[in-house]
Amino acid sequence: MWILLVFLAVPILEIALFVQIGAQFGVIGTLAEVFATAAIALVLMRLEPHRNAHDVRAALDRDASPASPMAHSALRMIAAVLLLLPGFFTDTLGVLLLLPFVRMLVLAQLFKKLRAAHARDEVVIIEGEYEHRPDPESPPAPRLDDPEKRD
Template sequence: MAVVFLLYVIAEFAAIWAVGSAVGVLGTIALLLVGAFVGSWLARREGGKAMRAFVSTAQSGRNPEKELTDGMLIALGGVLIMIPGFVSDVVGLLLMLPPSRAVARRLWLRRAEKRAVRYANRARGPVMVVDSEIVEPEPRPSEKPHPVIEGRIIEG
């Protein structure tokens, strides 16, 4: 993680240096300020849309997974836009725009699903699903059996 942060800082300095060389110091400062103002306006607008979609979906009784994830990604994009720098502004802007946010949402949900399965397997031990039935290995004599958690398997 420290390497990623170091690469981010180097990329930010390089971007600011390049823009500063092209438009000057005052132009660079102006672009950073304009980016922060436009980003905060966009975050407020998209956040409001996400909140209305969340409330509508929750009131209809459907699972608001998509809307909740969109709200989280919009908040992350807003934070990134408020951090001074061009790289963070571009990533934050990409999280604000619906087409690129949909890609980020799919990646995020896929990662969360894998982590949830990994955590469940670590907490309960290995579990195998065969034809929608949970098949657990026989417990060792020194262990007590894990409780079976009932639920649906959602594919999509």
């Protein structure tokens, strides 16, 4: 349900910010900001796979887990997508996600929620017995040790 609220609230917030900030920047300034952040986003998207490969390779060379570099890379790619979208709010979120300490805070919160969700999961074991009963209507399976079936 909350995702629907986000999809409804973000465009309304972006329009309000375009009206407020766009009045201060003017049309040319607002369009320049939109195109500049989109250009930066495209550059980031093109460079991120190479940076990710380098970071993962460096982590593996140190015998460390590549999970952290991959998570940071995913957040940097999300930041680039947010920068690509036109709007001041999404640009602000994108710039914030490019900062390493903000990514660390986001990942810490994400792992905290994942650990809590994992701790809530309880394994349920249902004990029982079963018996295999062949279907009486199906033909019997051929036996491999049957001398009549040998070539």
